Amino acid sequence: MKLPAVLQVDRAVGLGSLAGLFVRPSSRSLLCMGLLCSVLLAGAATAQTNAAKAPSVLATLIKWTPLMAEGFALNLMISFSAMLLGTVSGIGLGLATISLRRPVRRISWITTQFFRNSPWLALLFFCVYALPHQATLFGASFIIPDWTKAVLGLALPIMANVAEIVRGTVQAVPTIQWQSATALGFSRWLTLRLVILPQCIKPAIPPWMNWYAILTMATPLASIVGVAEALQVTTEALVSEARFELLIPMYLYLLTWFFIYCYPIALLTERLERKFGVIT
């Protein structure tokens, strides 16, 4: 059976928005997707008639800039928090992978590999679904905002990758340094803290920054689980404007924001890599 064009597209995305209505976290993003698809098709027909009286594309972009900036600030906040959480737990996990105790080493290795090789989006979903919707603390019950769960979901892969950086850099320190520290009467923990780890900081910085950039570019994934970050705001703006000719400039505008933030980080990482002479 041949469906009309509108239905053909809506069937694919519309199913998503229908499914979205039944799942627990905000269904806004999926609903938006369905709406946006309708905008695409309806907008094409009405674009010519609207174009005459509608404000220019540039004016519309400027109009939405403050809201998009708010969304982008949430992206940055998610990236900072997830990086902090991921780094702290990753250092712990990384040290566990070089533990002398075999079971500790095994378990932390499996944990690292599991979180490194799982898709980010799946981990994000997992956190959003597995964590309770609201929590009770000292008798007061409050709703856990979705973005904190997104932070946790994004921190997990960061944790695993930071653990790999820690393990890699520690193993890159020549064995003779461990031996000389032992000869000087240092315990294993003291050797690690005073001799080995200080040498690991420098080579760990470029890959760590690289992961920060990757994390920042992954934060728009949070829009899929209903966090009102920049991509979500942009999509909602497009739905409410319902103007066909805005689609390309609006998304390009948002891409530019991320590029302006991430490109300098990439350049700096490259420079530090060359300076420290590490190949990662």
Added chain:
Amino acid sequence: MEAFFRHLYETTGYNFSIFYDRRDELNFVHGLGVSLELMAISLVGSLAIGIIGAWLGGMSSQLVRGSVRVYVQALRNTPPLIQLYFFFFALGSVLSVIGPNGRPMPLLSNFTWACIGLSAVAGAFNIEIFRAGIESVPRNIRDAATALGLGRTKAFFLVILPLAFRLCLPALNNNLVNLLKSTTMAYAIGVPEVLYVSAQIWSDEFNATEMMLVVLVVYAGITTALIGVMQYVERRLKVPGYGA
């Protein structure tokens, strides 16, 4: 097995519906097929983009080299999800034809856009990886190829690329695993891949935790398989005298 999972559900409440419900099973298997297809196409696509990009990046023309650089930096430093939205919603809406009933109809499906989007990003990373590999091919091998009368193109495809390919296998391995993982992003534009059908199933059966577990295990399996294949390739293609 069917009986086992039904029993598991009845006794413990762990609802792995895809193992006993025929409809869920078909849906899931279909999603798995779409995922694998998506992975295969974007893997090949990204490798092709990587090789062609690295070749163009070594051209003498400033313009060609500059455009490759812009392409690589633009795709590497912007969020892949927004790129996918840009491809599907923005470019997809421009690339439409008037359907038989007089209404505009998208020219490319969301599956095609997902393939294009994923190949484009992974391809940008591959260009960088191949470029690094090509740079590490010793200068005198190039000179030797020239001395044997090979032209630029022939020297690239017959001598330099086969060597560079071996040198950049570890980095390539990493990037391809990343590509496999990022296919889940196609969920966002409604491609019915594994994550998408799982979301459909758990909204019917309310078994989100179990389905997430299945998805994670499936991906762990697929990435492990790819890593295995890549390690085999790495061993087979090892150049004597390089690496440990």
